[in-house]
Amino acid sequence: MSKKLIFPYNAKYPSVADLRRKAKSMIPKFAFDYLEGGCNEELNLLRNESDFDDIFLKPRYLQETGDIDMSTEIFGVRYKAPFGISPIGLQGLMWPNAPEILAKAAAKNGIPYTLSTVSTASIERIADVSEGTAWFQLYHPTEDLLRDDILKRLKQAQYPVLVVLVDVPSFGLRYKEIKSGLSMPPKMNITNVLQALLRPTWGIRTLQHGIPSFATLKPYMETGMDLSQLGQFMNRTFTGKVTFEKIKAIRDIWQGPLVLKGVVNEEDMEEAIQLGVDGVIVSNHGGRQIDAGESSIRSLIRLVNDPAYQGKIKMMLDGGIRSGVDLARAHAVGSEFNFMGRPFMYGVGALGDEGGEHTINMFKAHLYQIMQQLSIDKIQDFPKRLLSSL
C-alpha cells in the first residue's frame, strides 16, 4: 500500500466551482466579468471545459503501485507537480497583489508561475518573490527596441523560460469587457465605482497596495497618463502580428528555452519546429480570441497524434482545466505539462493571501486521488489508462 500524502487546503473549497462562487462575492463585478469572459457568444469558452467530459479513463485496482510521484521535468527543471499558472493580464485589478501571491505560492510549491507582460507586477519584482523560478510571457511589442530592452531585463533577472504569445493579432471582441469599459482604452465609469464600493475587502486591499498599473511597462510610459492616453499607449505599443521573422529574431537573441503560446494548427507548428522553438502551449487564450475555434484539448489531441512533431518539440496545454481529473485526462491524451488561468485567480479572489497555495494543494489532492484509482505512480503512465478520447 503506498504512503498517504496530505495536501492541506481549506475544506470549505474543495473544487474550482467553490472557489469561483466565493471569488464572485469578493471581486467587483467589472473585474470579475473581465476574468470570466470569453469572446463573442462564449461558445469556445464553454467547449474548452465541456470537451474534457468526453475523455474517459480506465480504473485499475488489483495492482500494487509504488509511492505516487507527481514530479515532472520540463526544460531541464523537475517541477513538483505537472502544472503551472498561466499568464493573466491586469491580475492586481482582480485581486490586489495577486501576481505576488501566486508567484510566491508557485515557488514555494515547486511549480512555474508565468508573468504576463501586462500584469501588475514588474519583471524584477516577480523574479525576486519567485526566487528566479517564474516564466515570462511576452506580448510582442511593435518596436524592436522595446522588445530588446524587455529581453535584456529578463536575462538580467535570470528568467528560465520565455513564452511568446502568438494568438493576439487583434484584441478579442469580449462583450462583457466592452460593456464594463475594460477594453482598450479602459474607462472607469460610475457603475464600476459603485460595484467597487460593494466589495469592501477588495477596496481596502486596493488602498493598501495602491492602484494597479502595468508595472513592467512603466519605464516606457510617460508619467501621469490618463486612462485614454494609457489606452492609446497600449494600442501603439502592441499593434501587429507576431510573424515568422519576429520569432526568428527572438530565437537569435534568447538562448534559453523558448515557448510559443497559442499554437493550434499544423502550419504554425511546422514553423515553430523550423525556428528551433523548444515548446508550444496549445491554447486558445481561454476562449477569449476566436469563438469559432475548437477547444484547446481537441487541438492538442490532433497535434500530439501527428507523427511529424513527435520528439521534436514539447507540447503543453491550457484552457478549460478545472480539476485534477481534467489534468489526468490531459496527460492521458499526451500533454506533457499543463497550465491553468482562471482557477488560480478564483483561488486568490476567494482566499486572498492563502489562495495560491490552497489552489495548488487542491489540484494536487485531486490528482493524487485519481492516480490511486488508476493504479499509476508517475505522470508519464496516464496514457496507459486512456479508455477513449475525443
Ligand SMILES: Cc1cc2nc3c(=O)[nH]c(=O)nc-3n(C[C@H](O)[C@H](O)[C@H](O)COP(=O)(O)O)c2cc1C
Ligand atoms: C482575465 C484573463 C487575462 C488573460 N491575460 C493574458 C495575458 O496577459 N497573456 C497571455 O498570454 N494570456 C492571457 N490570458 C490567457 C491565459 O494565459 C490562459 O491561456 C487561459 O486563461 C487558459 O484558460 P483557463 O482560464 O480556462 O485555464 C488571459 C486569460 C484571462 C482569463
